[in-house]
Amino acid sequence: MTLSTGTEQATTIHGSSPAPEVARPRSLGLASRLPWFPLAVLVIFVFVAVFAPLLTSYDPLGMSLPERLKPPSHLHPLGTDTLGRDVLARLFYGARISLIVAASAVVTSGLIGLAIGIASGYLGGAVDAVLMRLTDCFMALPTLLISLVFVMAVGPGLTTVVIALSIVGWSRFARIIRSEVLSIRERDFVALAKIGGAGQVRIMVRHVLPNVFNTFMVITSLEVSGCVLSEAMLSFLGAGVPTPTPTWGNMISDGMPYVSTAWWLMVFPGLALLLIVYSMNLFGDWLRDFLDPKLKQG
Protein backbone atom coordinates (compact mmCIF):
# COMPACT_ATOMS: atom_id res chain seq x y z
CA MET A 1 0.00 0.00 0.00
CA THR A 2 2.75 2.39 0.88
CA LEU A 3 4.79 1.34 -2.10
CA SER A 4 3.29 3.79 -4.54
CA THR A 5 3.30 6.73 -2.17
CA GLY A 6 6.92 6.34 -1.24
CA THR A 7 8.22 8.61 -3.93
CA GLU A 8 5.80 11.50 -3.68
CA GLN A 9 8.05 13.87 -1.85
CA ALA A 10 11.18 12.87 -3.63
CA THR A 11 10.95 15.56 -6.30
CA THR A 12 12.45 18.17 -4.08
CA ILE A 13 15.45 15.97 -3.55
CA HIS A 14 16.16 14.85 -7.08
CA GLY A 15 15.97 18.23 -8.72
CA SER A 16 14.77 21.70 -7.95
CA SER A 17 12.62 21.89 -11.04
CA PRO A 18 9.69 19.72 -11.98
CA ALA A 19 10.21 16.89 -14.41
CA PRO A 20 9.44 18.24 -17.86
CA GLU A 21 7.89 15.07 -19.09
CA VAL A 22 4.78 14.35 -17.13
CA ALA A 23 4.49 10.77 -16.00
CA ARG A 24 2.13 8.69 -18.06
CA PRO A 25 -0.98 7.69 -16.24
CA ARG A 26 -0.71 4.21 -14.87
CA SER A 27 -4.30 3.40 -15.60
CA LEU A 28 -3.28 2.42 -19.11
CA GLY A 29 -2.31 -0.89 -17.64
CA LEU A 30 0.91 -2.79 -17.43
CA ALA A 31 0.51 -4.99 -20.47
CA SER A 32 -0.30 -2.29 -22.99
CA ARG A 33 2.95 -0.52 -22.33
CA LEU A 34 5.28 -3.44 -21.80
CA PRO A 35 8.48 -3.07 -23.82
CA TRP A 36 8.04 -6.30 -25.77
CA PHE A 37 11.23 -6.23 -27.80
CA PRO A 38 13.72 -5.80 -24.94
CA LEU A 39 11.74 -8.19 -22.80
CA ALA A 40 11.84 -10.86 -25.50
CA VAL A 41 15.59 -10.40 -25.97
CA LEU A 42 16.23 -10.70 -22.24
CA VAL A 43 14.06 -13.80 -21.91
CA ILE A 44 15.90 -15.44 -24.80
CA PHE A 45 19.22 -14.41 -23.25
CA VAL A 46 18.39 -16.04 -19.92
CA PHE A 47 16.95 -19.07 -21.69
CA VAL A 48 20.09 -19.55 -23.77
CA ALA A 49 22.33 -19.12 -20.75
CA VAL A 50 20.43 -21.65 -18.68
CA PHE A 51 19.91 -24.27 -21.39
CA ALA A 52 23.17 -23.81 -23.28
CA PRO A 53 24.11 -27.53 -23.21
CA LEU A 54 20.74 -28.50 -24.71
CA LEU A 55 20.85 -25.96 -27.50
CA THR A 56 24.09 -27.03 -29.09
CA SER A 57 25.75 -30.40 -29.53
CA TYR A 58 29.21 -28.84 -29.67
CA ASP A 59 31.52 -28.61 -26.72
CA PRO A 60 32.52 -24.93 -26.26
CA LEU A 61 36.02 -26.13 -25.32
CA GLY A 62 36.26 -28.93 -27.86
CA MET A 63 39.20 -28.19 -30.13
CA SER A 64 39.50 -29.50 -33.65
CA LEU A 65 42.47 -28.18 -35.53
CA PRO A 66 41.39 -29.30 -39.03
CA GLU A 67 38.21 -27.30 -38.49
CA ARG A 68 39.93 -24.09 -37.48
CA LEU A 69 38.82 -20.66 -38.74
CA LYS A 70 35.96 -22.01 -40.85
CA PRO A 71 33.44 -19.37 -41.93
CA PRO A 72 29.75 -19.82 -41.01
CA SER A 73 28.26 -22.93 -42.65
CA HIS A 74 25.40 -25.37 -41.99
CA LEU A 75 27.73 -27.38 -39.74
CA HIS A 76 28.89 -24.36 -37.76
CA PRO A 77 26.23 -21.65 -38.13
CA LEU A 78 28.56 -18.95 -36.80
CA GLY A 79 31.82 -20.50 -37.93
CA THR A 80 34.74 -21.79 -35.86
CA ASP A 81 37.55 -20.02 -34.05
CA THR A 82 41.33 -20.32 -34.15
CA LEU A 83 41.28 -23.66 -32.33
CA GLY A 84 38.38 -25.04 -34.33
CA ARG A 85 35.84 -24.48 -31.58
CA ASP A 86 32.25 -23.80 -32.56
CA VAL A 87 31.53 -20.06 -32.21
CA LEU A 88 27.80 -20.54 -31.63
CA ALA A 89 28.43 -22.97 -28.77
CA ARG A 90 30.92 -20.56 -27.23
CA LEU A 91 28.43 -17.73 -27.65
CA PHE A 92 25.77 -19.74 -25.79
CA TYR A 93 28.11 -20.70 -22.97
CA GLY A 94 29.48 -17.16 -22.87
CA ALA A 95 25.97 -15.92 -22.13
CA ARG A 96 26.22 -17.83 -18.85
CA ILE A 97 29.24 -15.86 -17.71
CA SER A 98 27.61 -12.57 -18.67
CA LEU A 99 24.42 -13.49 -16.85
CA ILE A 100 26.07 -14.86 -13.72
CA VAL A 101 28.57 -12.02 -13.37
CA ALA A 102 26.10 -9.22 -14.13
CA ALA A 103 23.39 -10.62 -11.86
CA SER A 104 25.74 -11.32 -8.95
CA ALA A 105 27.58 -8.03 -9.28
CA VAL A 106 24.45 -5.93 -9.47
CA VAL A 107 22.86 -7.72 -6.51
CA THR A 108 26.01 -7.45 -4.41
CA SER A 109 26.60 -3.80 -5.15
CA GLY A 110 22.89 -3.13 -4.80
CA LEU A 111 22.76 -4.63 -1.32
CA ILE A 112 25.85 -2.70 -0.21
CA GLY A 113 24.41 0.50 -1.65
CA LEU A 114 21.02 -0.18 -0.09
CA ALA A 115 22.49 -0.67 3.37
CA ILE A 116 24.70 2.42 3.11
CA GLY A 117 21.95 4.54 1.57
CA ILE A 118 19.37 3.67 4.22
CA ALA A 119 21.80 4.05 7.12
CA SER A 120 23.07 7.34 5.76
CA GLY A 121 19.67 8.82 4.99
CA TYR A 122 17.92 7.62 8.11
CA LEU A 123 20.59 8.13 10.75
CA GLY A 124 21.74 11.47 9.33
CA GLY A 125 24.31 13.59 11.13
CA ALA A 126 27.89 12.37 11.32
CA VAL A 127 27.07 8.93 9.92
CA ASP A 128 25.49 10.55 6.88
CA ALA A 129 28.39 12.96 6.41
CA VAL A 130 31.01 10.22 6.55
CA LEU A 131 29.14 7.74 4.37
CA MET A 132 28.23 10.30 1.73
CA ARG A 133 31.76 11.70 1.50
CA LEU A 134 32.89 8.10 0.97
CA THR A 135 30.22 7.60 -1.68
CA ASP A 136 31.33 10.76 -3.47
CA CYS A 137 34.87 9.43 -3.48
CA PHE A 138 33.82 6.23 -5.20
CA MET A 139 31.68 8.08 -7.71
CA ALA A 140 34.66 10.22 -8.71
CA LEU A 141 37.16 7.44 -9.38
CA PRO A 142 37.88 5.67 -12.69
CA THR A 143 36.00 2.50 -11.89
CA LEU A 144 37.21 0.22 -14.66
CA LEU A 145 40.85 0.73 -13.69
CA ILE A 146 40.15 -0.04 -10.05
CA SER A 147 38.42 -3.26 -11.05
CA LEU A 148 41.40 -4.08 -13.28
CA VAL A 149 43.93 -3.60 -10.52
CA PHE A 150 41.81 -5.64 -8.13
CA VAL A 151 41.60 -8.55 -10.58
CA MET A 152 45.36 -8.37 -11.15
CA ALA A 153 46.10 -8.35 -7.44
CA VAL A 154 43.83 -11.25 -6.56
CA GLY A 155 44.07 -13.29 -9.74
CA PRO A 156 41.37 -13.69 -12.40
CA GLY A 157 38.24 -15.74 -11.87
CA LEU A 158 34.49 -15.54 -11.68
CA THR A 159 34.24 -14.51 -8.03
CA THR A 160 37.06 -12.02 -8.41
CA VAL A 161 35.30 -10.30 -11.29
CA VAL A 162 32.05 -10.10 -9.34
CA ILE A 163 33.82 -8.58 -6.34
CA ALA A 164 35.81 -6.22 -8.58
CA LEU A 165 32.61 -4.86 -10.10
CA SER A 166 30.81 -4.64 -6.75
CA ILE A 167 33.61 -2.67 -5.08
CA VAL A 168 32.98 0.21 -7.46
CA GLY A 169 29.31 -0.36 -8.29
CA TRP A 170 27.54 0.40 -5.02
CA SER A 171 27.98 4.18 -4.91
CA ARG A 172 25.15 5.15 -7.26
CA PHE A 173 22.73 2.94 -5.32
CA ALA A 174 23.79 4.56 -2.06
CA ARG A 175 23.42 8.10 -3.40
CA ILE A 176 19.97 7.75 -4.89
CA ILE A 177 18.55 5.63 -2.08
CA ARG A 178 19.83 8.03 0.52
CA SER A 179 18.02 10.96 -1.08
CA GLU A 180 14.89 8.85 -1.18
CA VAL A 181 15.23 7.94 2.50
CA LEU A 182 15.65 11.60 3.46
CA SER A 183 12.06 12.26 2.46
CA ILE A 184 10.68 8.99 3.82
CA ARG A 185 12.23 9.75 7.19
CA GLU A 186 9.97 12.79 7.57
CA ARG A 187 6.76 10.90 6.88
CA ASP A 188 4.03 10.25 9.42
CA PHE A 189 4.33 6.49 9.49
CA VAL A 190 7.95 6.75 10.57
CA ALA A 191 6.99 9.19 13.31
CA LEU A 192 4.24 6.82 14.39
CA ALA A 193 6.64 3.91 14.50
CA LYS A 194 8.96 5.96 16.67
CA ILE A 195 6.13 6.87 19.03
CA GLY A 196 5.21 3.21 19.06
CA GLY A 197 8.64 2.51 20.46
CA ALA A 198 10.25 0.86 17.46
CA GLY A 199 14.04 0.86 17.49
CA GLN A 200 16.13 2.43 14.75
CA VAL A 201 17.05 -0.85 13.12
CA ARG A 202 13.43 -1.97 13.12
CA ILE A 203 12.28 1.29 11.53
CA MET A 204 14.95 1.08 8.86
CA VAL A 205 14.18 -2.52 8.00
CA ARG A 206 10.42 -2.62 8.41
CA HIS A 207 9.34 0.88 7.46
CA VAL A 208 12.00 2.50 5.32
CA LEU A 209 13.22 -0.49 3.32
CA PRO A 210 9.86 -1.40 1.72
CA ASN A 211 9.45 2.20 0.62
CA VAL A 212 12.71 2.38 -1.29
CA PHE A 213 12.11 -0.94 -2.98
CA ASN A 214 10.77 0.58 -6.21
CA THR A 215 13.73 2.89 -6.49
CA PHE A 216 16.04 0.00 -5.77
CA MET A 217 14.53 -2.05 -8.59
CA VAL A 218 14.85 0.86 -11.00
CA ILE A 219 18.51 1.47 -10.22
CA THR A 220 19.19 -2.27 -10.43
CA SER A 221 17.70 -2.47 -13.89
CA LEU A 222 19.68 0.56 -15.03
CA GLU A 223 22.97 -0.62 -13.51
CA VAL A 224 22.89 -4.20 -14.71
CA SER A 225 23.72 -3.22 -18.28
CA GLY A 226 26.82 -1.42 -17.00
CA CYS A 227 27.89 -4.63 -15.29
CA VAL A 228 27.52 -6.62 -18.51
CA LEU A 229 29.65 -4.08 -20.35
CA SER A 230 32.29 -3.91 -17.62
CA GLU A 231 32.54 -7.69 -17.46
CA ALA A 232 33.01 -7.81 -21.23
CA MET A 233 35.60 -5.08 -21.06
CA LEU A 234 37.58 -6.84 -18.30
CA SER A 235 37.49 -10.09 -20.28
CA PHE A 236 38.53 -8.29 -23.42
CA LEU A 237 41.52 -6.80 -21.64
CA GLY A 238 42.50 -10.18 -20.25
CA ALA A 239 41.43 -9.48 -16.68
CA GLY A 240 38.14 -11.34 -16.63
CA VAL A 241 37.16 -14.97 -16.32
CA PRO A 242 40.28 -16.64 -17.76
CA THR A 243 40.40 -18.67 -20.97
CA PRO A 244 39.51 -21.29 -22.11
CA THR A 245 36.13 -20.50 -20.51
CA PRO A 246 34.29 -18.60 -23.23
CA THR A 247 33.12 -15.08 -22.41
CA TRP A 248 31.92 -12.61 -25.00
CA GLY A 249 34.76 -10.29 -24.10
CA ASN A 250 37.57 -12.82 -24.51
CA MET A 251 35.98 -14.16 -27.68
CA ILE A 252 36.30 -10.68 -29.18
CA SER A 253 39.89 -10.27 -28.03
CA ASP A 254 40.78 -13.75 -29.34
CA GLY A 255 39.42 -12.66 -32.70
CA MET A 256 41.36 -9.41 -32.80
CA PRO A 257 44.44 -10.72 -34.64
CA TYR A 258 42.12 -12.04 -37.38
CA VAL A 259 40.35 -8.76 -37.89
CA SER A 260 40.95 -8.81 -41.63
CA THR A 261 40.45 -12.53 -42.27
CA ALA A 262 37.87 -14.02 -39.88
CA TRP A 263 35.20 -11.40 -39.26
CA TRP A 264 32.80 -13.91 -37.67
CA LEU A 265 35.00 -14.27 -34.62
CA MET A 266 34.25 -10.77 -33.41
CA VAL A 267 31.01 -9.77 -35.07
CA PHE A 268 28.72 -12.21 -33.25
CA PRO A 269 29.82 -11.84 -29.64
CA GLY A 270 29.81 -8.06 -30.10
CA LEU A 271 26.33 -8.09 -31.60
CA ALA A 272 25.12 -10.25 -28.74
CA LEU A 273 26.57 -7.79 -26.24
CA LEU A 274 25.07 -4.81 -28.03
CA LEU A 275 21.66 -6.46 -28.20
CA ILE A 276 21.62 -7.47 -24.53
CA VAL A 277 22.88 -4.16 -23.21
CA TYR A 278 20.55 -2.21 -25.49
CA SER A 279 17.58 -4.26 -24.31
CA MET A 280 18.59 -3.88 -20.68
CA ASN A 281 18.83 -0.12 -21.11
CA LEU A 282 15.44 0.11 -22.82
CA PHE A 283 13.87 -2.10 -20.17
CA GLY A 284 15.49 -0.06 -17.41
CA ASP A 285 14.18 3.17 -18.90
CA TRP A 286 10.72 1.69 -19.12
CA LEU A 287 10.82 0.40 -15.55
CA ARG A 288 11.95 3.81 -14.32
CA ASP A 289 9.11 5.58 -16.11
CA PHE A 290 6.66 3.01 -14.87
CA LEU A 291 7.69 2.64 -11.24
CA ASP A 292 9.38 5.89 -10.46
CA PRO A 293 8.97 8.71 -12.99
CA LYS A 294 10.53 11.18 -10.57
CA LEU A 295 13.91 9.57 -11.01
CA LYS A 296 13.96 10.65 -14.61
CA GLN A 297 15.99 13.75 -13.90
CA GLY A 298 18.35 12.03 -11.48
Next chain:
Amino acid sequence: MVRYIAFRVFQGVLTSLVLVTLVFFFTRVIGTPVDLLVPNEATPEMRAAAITRLGLDRPVYEQYFEYMGDLFRGDIGTSIKFRQSVVSMFLERFPNTVRLAVTALVLGMLVGVPLGVLSAVRRNKFVDHLVRSFSVIGMSAPNFWVGLMLMVLFAVHLRILPVARMSGFSSYILPAATLSLGLLAGTSRLVRSSLIEVMSSEYVKLARIKGVSASLVVWKHALRNALLPVLTFFGITFAGLINGSVAVETVFAWPGVGRLVYEGIVGRDYPLVQGCLLILGFLVIIISLLVDIIYAYVDPRIRYGRGK
Protein backbone atom coordinates in the same frame (compact mmCIF):
# COMPACT_ATOMS: atom_id res chain seq x y z
CA MET B 1 32.73 30.71 -2.63
CA VAL B 2 35.82 30.19 -0.47
CA ARG B 3 33.88 27.79 1.73
CA TYR B 4 32.68 25.89 -1.27
CA ILE B 5 36.17 25.60 -2.75
CA ALA B 6 37.57 24.51 0.60
CA PHE B 7 34.90 21.85 0.82
CA ARG B 8 35.63 20.60 -2.68
CA VAL B 9 39.38 20.51 -2.03
CA PHE B 10 38.71 18.53 1.13
CA GLN B 11 36.60 16.11 -0.88
CA GLY B 12 39.39 15.80 -3.44
CA VAL B 13 41.99 15.00 -0.80
CA LEU B 14 39.65 12.45 0.74
CA THR B 15 39.05 10.81 -2.62
CA SER B 16 42.80 10.57 -3.20
CA LEU B 17 43.17 8.95 0.21
CA VAL B 18 40.47 6.43 -0.59
CA LEU B 19 42.17 5.64 -3.90
CA VAL B 20 45.56 5.13 -2.31
CA THR B 21 44.10 3.06 0.50
CA LEU B 22 42.21 0.86 -1.94
CA VAL B 23 45.32 0.18 -4.00
CA PHE B 24 47.37 -0.47 -0.88
CA PHE B 25 44.71 -2.82 0.41
CA PHE B 26 44.50 -4.72 -2.87
CA THR B 27 48.26 -5.14 -3.06
CA ARG B 28 49.41 -5.72 0.47
CA VAL B 29 46.43 -7.13 2.28
CA ILE B 30 44.38 -9.17 -0.19
CA GLY B 31 47.08 -9.93 -2.74
CA THR B 32 50.47 -11.56 -2.25
CA PRO B 33 52.76 -8.53 -2.53
CA VAL B 34 55.95 -10.49 -3.20
CA ASP B 35 54.42 -12.18 -6.23
CA LEU B 36 52.94 -8.93 -7.46
CA LEU B 37 55.92 -6.65 -7.01
CA VAL B 38 58.89 -8.94 -7.68
CA PRO B 39 59.59 -10.49 -11.09
CA ASN B 40 58.59 -14.14 -11.46
CA GLU B 41 62.08 -15.31 -12.33
CA ALA B 42 63.61 -13.83 -9.17
CA THR B 43 65.77 -16.10 -7.03
CA PRO B 44 64.84 -16.73 -3.38
CA GLU B 45 67.66 -14.36 -2.31
CA MET B 46 66.30 -11.60 -4.52
CA ARG B 47 62.86 -12.19 -3.08
CA ALA B 48 64.14 -11.97 0.47
CA ALA B 49 65.98 -8.78 -0.40
CA ALA B 50 62.84 -7.34 -1.92
CA ILE B 51 60.82 -8.21 1.16
CA THR B 52 63.19 -6.20 3.35
CA ARG B 53 63.48 -3.39 0.83
CA LEU B 54 59.70 -3.04 0.45
CA GLY B 55 59.20 -3.55 4.16
CA LEU B 56 56.84 -6.45 3.58
CA ASP B 57 57.94 -8.11 6.82
CA ARG B 58 56.79 -5.19 8.92
CA PRO B 59 53.29 -4.56 10.34
CA VAL B 60 50.68 -3.47 7.81
CA TYR B 61 50.10 -0.03 9.31
CA GLU B 62 53.81 0.79 9.12
CA GLN B 63 53.85 -0.31 5.50
CA TYR B 64 50.83 1.89 4.88
CA PHE B 65 52.49 5.04 6.14
CA GLU B 66 55.69 4.31 4.30
CA TYR B 67 53.70 3.68 1.13
CA MET B 68 51.95 7.03 1.56
CA GLY B 69 55.31 8.70 2.10
CA ASP B 70 56.67 7.18 -1.11
CA LEU B 71 53.69 8.36 -3.10
CA PHE B 72 53.97 11.80 -1.61
CA ARG B 73 57.56 12.02 -2.80
CA GLY B 74 56.36 11.06 -6.28
CA ASP B 75 57.60 7.48 -6.17
CA ILE B 76 54.72 5.60 -7.76
CA GLY B 77 56.70 2.44 -8.41
CA THR B 78 58.91 0.74 -10.97
CA SER B 79 57.76 -1.40 -13.84
CA ILE B 80 58.86 -5.03 -13.52
CA LYS B 81 59.17 -5.60 -17.23
CA PHE B 82 60.66 -2.31 -18.38
CA ARG B 83 62.68 -1.60 -15.20
CA GLN B 84 61.75 2.03 -15.51
CA SER B 85 59.89 4.35 -13.18
CA VAL B 86 56.16 4.27 -13.90
CA VAL B 87 55.97 8.05 -13.77
CA SER B 88 58.45 8.51 -16.61
CA MET B 89 56.76 5.84 -18.72
CA PHE B 90 53.43 7.48 -18.04
CA LEU B 91 54.64 10.95 -18.97
CA GLU B 92 56.13 9.65 -22.20
CA ARG B 93 52.79 8.19 -23.29
CA PHE B 94 50.43 10.72 -21.79
CA PRO B 95 50.50 13.39 -24.55
CA ASN B 96 49.22 10.81 -27.04
CA THR B 97 46.30 9.97 -24.79
CA VAL B 98 45.49 13.64 -24.30
CA ARG B 99 45.54 14.26 -28.05
CA LEU B 100 43.14 11.43 -28.64
CA ALA B 101 40.89 12.30 -25.70
CA VAL B 102 40.67 15.97 -26.67
CA THR B 103 39.83 15.07 -30.26
CA ALA B 104 37.11 12.73 -28.98
CA LEU B 105 35.83 15.39 -26.60
CA VAL B 106 35.59 18.01 -29.33
CA LEU B 107 33.96 15.55 -31.68
CA GLY B 108 31.48 14.49 -29.02
CA MET B 109 30.51 18.08 -28.26
CA LEU B 110 30.35 19.21 -31.89
CA VAL B 111 28.00 16.38 -32.76
CA GLY B 112 26.30 15.72 -29.43
CA VAL B 113 25.09 19.25 -28.65
CA PRO B 114 23.40 19.91 -32.03
CA LEU B 115 21.84 16.45 -31.93
CA GLY B 116 20.43 17.16 -28.48
CA VAL B 117 19.08 20.53 -29.60
CA LEU B 118 17.51 19.00 -32.68
CA SER B 119 15.95 16.30 -30.57
CA ALA B 120 14.54 18.77 -28.05
CA VAL B 121 13.16 21.17 -30.65
CA ARG B 122 11.50 18.40 -32.64
CA ARG B 123 10.40 16.67 -29.47
CA ASN B 124 8.45 13.45 -30.06
CA LYS B 125 8.82 13.83 -33.81
CA PHE B 126 10.63 11.36 -36.02
CA VAL B 127 14.03 13.06 -35.68
CA ASP B 128 13.73 12.97 -31.91
CA HIS B 129 13.01 9.25 -31.90
CA LEU B 130 15.91 8.67 -34.25
CA VAL B 131 18.36 10.65 -32.12
CA ARG B 132 17.17 8.99 -28.93
CA SER B 133 17.46 5.49 -30.34
CA PHE B 134 20.89 6.34 -31.61
CA SER B 135 21.96 7.60 -28.21
CA VAL B 136 20.69 4.48 -26.43
CA ILE B 137 22.56 2.35 -28.94
CA GLY B 138 25.64 4.55 -28.48
CA MET B 139 25.54 3.97 -24.75
CA SER B 140 24.92 0.24 -25.15
CA ALA B 141 27.66 -0.58 -27.62
CA PRO B 142 30.92 -1.87 -26.13
CA ASN B 143 33.42 0.66 -27.48
CA PHE B 144 36.21 -1.84 -28.09
CA TRP B 145 33.88 -3.77 -30.37
CA VAL B 146 32.67 -0.68 -32.19
CA GLY B 147 36.30 0.23 -32.78
CA LEU B 148 37.03 -3.17 -34.28
CA MET B 149 33.95 -3.00 -36.50
CA LEU B 150 34.87 0.47 -37.75
CA MET B 151 38.34 -0.84 -38.42
CA VAL B 152 37.01 -3.79 -40.42
CA LEU B 153 34.74 -1.52 -42.43
CA PHE B 154 36.89 1.52 -43.12
CA ALA B 155 40.41 0.17 -42.96
CA VAL B 156 40.17 -3.44 -44.06
CA HIS B 157 37.33 -3.41 -46.58
CA LEU B 158 37.05 0.13 -47.86
CA ARG B 159 40.73 0.85 -47.30
CA ILE B 160 40.14 4.57 -46.88
CA LEU B 161 41.61 4.93 -43.38
CA PRO B 162 44.72 3.51 -41.73
CA VAL B 163 44.21 0.28 -39.74
CA ALA B 164 45.88 1.35 -36.53
CA ARG B 165 48.82 3.12 -34.93
CA MET B 166 49.35 6.80 -34.67
CA SER B 167 50.46 8.70 -37.73
CA GLY B 168 48.89 11.66 -39.49
CA PHE B 169 45.49 13.23 -39.02
CA SER B 170 43.65 10.36 -40.67
CA SER B 171 44.88 7.96 -37.99
CA TYR B 172 42.90 9.96 -35.41
CA ILE B 173 39.54 9.54 -37.10
CA LEU B 174 38.61 5.98 -36.15
CA PRO B 175 39.91 5.93 -32.56
CA ALA B 176 38.48 9.37 -31.78
CA ALA B 177 35.11 8.46 -33.29
CA THR B 178 35.05 5.28 -31.23
CA LEU B 179 36.06 7.00 -28.03
CA SER B 180 33.54 9.81 -28.52
CA LEU B 181 30.59 7.48 -29.06
CA GLY B 182 29.50 7.16 -25.43
CA LEU B 183 30.19 10.82 -24.78
CA LEU B 184 28.21 11.85 -27.83
CA ALA B 185 25.25 9.72 -26.76
CA GLY B 186 25.34 11.03 -23.20
CA THR B 187 25.70 14.65 -24.29
CA SER B 188 22.80 14.56 -26.72
CA ARG B 189 20.56 12.98 -24.09
CA LEU B 190 21.54 15.50 -21.46
CA VAL B 191 21.25 18.52 -23.77
CA ARG B 192 17.83 17.32 -24.87
CA SER B 193 16.36 16.94 -21.39
CA SER B 194 18.02 20.09 -20.12
CA LEU B 195 16.85 22.17 -23.08
CA ILE B 196 13.29 20.91 -22.80
CA GLU B 197 13.31 22.01 -19.19
CA VAL B 198 14.75 25.44 -19.95
CA MET B 199 12.36 26.01 -22.85
CA SER B 200 9.41 26.02 -20.46
CA SER B 201 10.98 28.67 -18.22
CA GLU B 202 9.65 32.21 -17.87
CA TYR B 203 12.48 34.04 -19.57
CA VAL B 204 12.24 31.88 -22.66
CA LYS B 205 8.51 32.57 -22.79
CA LEU B 206 9.24 36.27 -22.38
CA ALA B 207 11.73 36.22 -25.23
CA ARG B 208 9.14 34.58 -27.41
CA ILE B 209 6.46 37.08 -26.46
CA LYS B 210 8.89 39.86 -27.31
CA GLY B 211 9.02 38.41 -30.78
CA VAL B 212 12.51 36.94 -30.80
CA SER B 213 12.76 34.39 -33.59
CA ALA B 214 12.39 30.75 -32.61
CA SER B 215 15.89 29.70 -33.60
CA LEU B 216 17.48 32.64 -31.78
CA VAL B 217 15.54 31.74 -28.63
CA VAL B 218 16.79 28.19 -28.79
CA TRP B 219 20.40 28.84 -29.68
CA LYS B 220 21.01 31.96 -27.65
CA HIS B 221 18.61 32.25 -24.76
CA ALA B 222 17.86 28.66 -23.93
CA LEU B 223 20.97 26.72 -24.90
CA ARG B 224 23.29 28.80 -22.76
CA ASN B 225 21.46 27.79 -19.63
CA ALA B 226 20.79 24.31 -20.85
CA LEU B 227 24.53 23.70 -21.19
CA LEU B 228 25.17 24.20 -17.49
CA PRO B 229 24.35 20.62 -16.51
CA VAL B 230 26.49 19.48 -19.44
CA LEU B 231 29.41 21.21 -17.76
CA THR B 232 29.11 19.11 -14.60
CA PHE B 233 28.82 16.10 -16.84
CA PHE B 234 32.35 16.94 -17.98
CA GLY B 235 33.94 15.70 -14.77
CA ILE B 236 32.27 12.32 -15.18
CA THR B 237 33.07 12.46 -18.88
CA PHE B 238 36.74 12.72 -18.20
CA ALA B 239 36.70 9.61 -16.02
CA GLY B 240 34.73 7.92 -18.78
CA LEU B 241 37.26 8.92 -21.42
CA ILE B 242 40.05 7.50 -19.28
CA ASN B 243 38.18 4.22 -18.83
CA GLY B 244 37.35 4.15 -22.53
CA SER B 245 40.85 4.96 -23.68
CA VAL B 246 42.17 1.68 -22.24
CA ALA B 247 39.97 -0.32 -24.61
CA VAL B 248 40.16 2.01 -27.59
CA GLU B 249 43.92 2.44 -27.45
CA THR B 250 44.27 -1.33 -27.14
CA VAL B 251 42.20 -1.90 -30.26
CA PHE B 252 43.96 0.73 -32.34
CA ALA B 253 47.47 0.10 -30.99
CA TRP B 254 47.55 3.75 -29.94
CA PRO B 255 50.78 4.56 -28.08
CA GLY B 256 49.03 6.14 -25.11
CA VAL B 257 48.51 5.43 -21.44
CA GLY B 258 45.52 3.17 -22.06
CA ARG B 259 47.64 0.91 -24.21
CA LEU B 260 50.34 1.01 -21.54
CA VAL B 261 47.82 -0.31 -19.02
CA TYR B 262 46.92 -3.11 -21.43
CA GLU B 263 50.57 -3.99 -21.95
CA GLY B 264 50.88 -4.07 -18.17
CA ILE B 265 48.00 -6.52 -17.87
CA VAL B 266 49.29 -8.81 -20.59
CA GLY B 267 52.85 -8.71 -19.22
CA ARG B 268 51.62 -9.30 -15.63
CA ASP B 269 53.35 -6.05 -14.74
CA TYR B 270 51.40 -5.19 -11.62
CA PRO B 271 53.39 -2.12 -10.49
CA LEU B 272 52.88 -0.58 -13.92
CA VAL B 273 49.09 -1.01 -13.95
CA GLN B 274 48.76 0.04 -10.33
CA GLY B 275 50.89 3.13 -10.95
CA CYS B 276 48.88 4.14 -13.99
CA LEU B 277 45.67 3.78 -11.97
CA LEU B 278 47.07 6.03 -9.25
CA ILE B 279 48.21 8.77 -11.62
CA LEU B 280 45.03 8.65 -13.71
CA GLY B 281 42.94 8.60 -10.54
CA PHE B 282 44.68 11.73 -9.23
CA LEU B 283 44.16 13.41 -12.59
CA VAL B 284 40.47 12.59 -12.60
CA ILE B 285 40.15 13.96 -9.07
CA ILE B 286 41.92 17.20 -9.95
CA ILE B 287 39.90 17.72 -13.12
CA SER B 288 36.56 17.14 -11.46
CA LEU B 289 37.64 19.53 -8.73
CA LEU B 290 38.41 22.20 -11.34
CA VAL B 291 35.16 21.55 -13.18
CA ASP B 292 33.16 21.95 -9.98
CA ILE B 293 34.90 25.20 -9.12
CA ILE B 294 34.27 26.59 -12.60
CA TYR B 295 30.69 25.45 -12.35
CA ALA B 296 30.23 27.24 -9.04
CA TYR B 297 31.74 30.33 -10.59
CA VAL B 298 29.36 30.21 -13.54
CA ASP B 299 26.25 29.29 -11.57
CA PRO B 300 25.82 31.34 -8.37
CA ARG B 301 23.12 28.97 -7.14
CA ILE B 302 25.80 26.40 -6.38
CA ARG B 303 28.09 28.91 -4.70
CA TYR B 304 25.51 30.25 -2.31
CA GLY B 305 23.51 27.08 -1.91
CA ARG B 306 24.07 24.36 0.60
CA GLY B 307 26.88 23.00 -1.48
CA LYS B 308 26.07 19.62 -2.94
